[in-house]
Amino acid sequence: MNSSVHLLKSELFFNSDLKLFVNRCTEDFNLPFHAHDFLEYSFVAEGAGFHHIDQDIVPVQKGMLFVIPVGVPHVFRPASSNVSEHPLIIYNCLFHTELIHKLSATIQEKDIRSHLIALAKNEVPYVCISDQNRQIEELMVKLYRETSVAEIGSSSMLFTLVCQLIITTYRQLHQKRHGEQGPSFDFEYILQYLDQHLDMRIRMSDLSHRSGWSEKQIGRMFLSYTGQTFSAYLQHLRIQKSCELLKSSQHKVSLIAELVGYRDVDTFYTIFKRITGETPLTYRKKSRT
Missing domain, CATH: 2.60.120.280 (Regulatory protein AraC)
Incomplete structure (x- = not known):
């Protein structure tokens, strides 16, 4: 040795x-x-x-x-x-x-x-x-x-x-x-990658590079396995994670927006209200009462 x-x-x-x-x-x-x-x-x-x-x-x-x-x-x-x-x-x-x-x-x-x-x-x-x-x-x-x-x-x-x-x-x-894992195996790790890198800018080309699948194939897989497009799934995942942070942390809304991948707070507010029906502050207040 x-x-x-x-x-x-x-x-x-x-x-x-x-x-x-x-x-x-x-x-x-x-x-x-x-x-x-x-x-x-x-x-x-x-x-x-x-x-x-x-x-x-x-x-x-x-x-x-x-x-x-x-x-x-x-x-x-x-x-x-x-x-x-x-x-x-x-x-x-x-x-x-x-x-x-x-x-x-x-x-x-x-x-x-x-x-x-x-x-x-x-x-x-x-x-x-x-x-x-x-x-x-x-x-x-x-x-x-x-x-x-x-x-x-x-x-x-x-x-x-x-x-x-x-x-x-x-x-x-x-x-x-x-080679027995098939598309569902690869797709599971695409979802894991998204979950672990929400604070980053994530593009379809990044997923294609990491998985070896074409962007067209990945798009079809999102529709098949989640019922959503890639962008819609990522948007909902980010809002879901922001809801968890609003309930479990004392972070300011601006920091939470950044932690889940939004650089513009106004955009975060708009998308959050469209998906949840409430503003982030209202959601936080209700979740704690």
């Missing part, structure tokens, strides 16, 4: 008999480029940044999962040095090699067992997929909660959740490799 790569060893993380470690951390610029003698599943829960992994630098955002084989060097870096305002939050699930052998003895499907063992032996490249229908996110949250508060049966529950995580990840990887 390259001497410039820091090695993280199993004994730093694994204390329980299950040989499993799960955490939720905010990434910074302090952790060095490192490898480890265990298998790691890392899920991007919030924020954006970059994953330096092996020889690659991968832009990351919420919903991405990486499976990092034993011995592969990597490190996450947030997009901004101001980590308090723009955090990059990752769920990490670490597997000791002993647990990998137990899991491979339990999982029935030969292909999944072989894939798991190959990851442990560093015989396959790292995995990068986007979470489909938030299945992986739900499993990561359950794993984190179960390890945070130990209860009766926690070891059995964790073992079951880990099996689900491995199988769910393998299914989505298989779908990605064989």
Whole structure:
């Protein structure tokens, strides 16, 4: 291994008999480029940044999962040095090699067992997929909660959740490799992109560039899956998010307008009243009474 790569060893993380470690951390610029003698599943829960992994630098955002084989060097870096305002939050699930052998003895499907063992032996490249229908996110949250508060049966529950995580990840990887996800899969992530970037100027050409679909195809997909045009869907989504902020925050209306993508407050007022039938201030007052 390259001497410039820091090695993280199993004994730093694994204390329980299950040989499993799960955490939720905010990434910074302090952790060095490192490898480890265990298998790691890392899920991007919030924020954006970059994953330096092996020889690659991968832009990351919420919903991405990486499976990092034993011995592969990597490190996450947030997009901004101001980590308090723009955090990059990752769920990490670490597997000791002993647990990998137990899991491979339990999982029935030969292909999944072989894939798991190959990851442990560093015989396959790292995995990068986007979470489909938030299945992986739900499993990561359950794993984190179960390890945070130990209860009766926690070891059995964790073992079951880990099996689900491995199988769910393998299914989505298989779908990605064989092109089985289809238009609805791609469209789900177009909707996720809109939801996560409402404060930005979003054009149809941006979605086309990110998804590989033509603007005409994307337009048809919006009508098919939402019953609205792209512009109408985006407008309603922005107003929906502004309603949530009006109810849950003390932000001024002008700031809320900016947070959901409106640079002109008058335009925001006009569209808000047309869709909700009320002004933003009236809506805020009613929602709090």
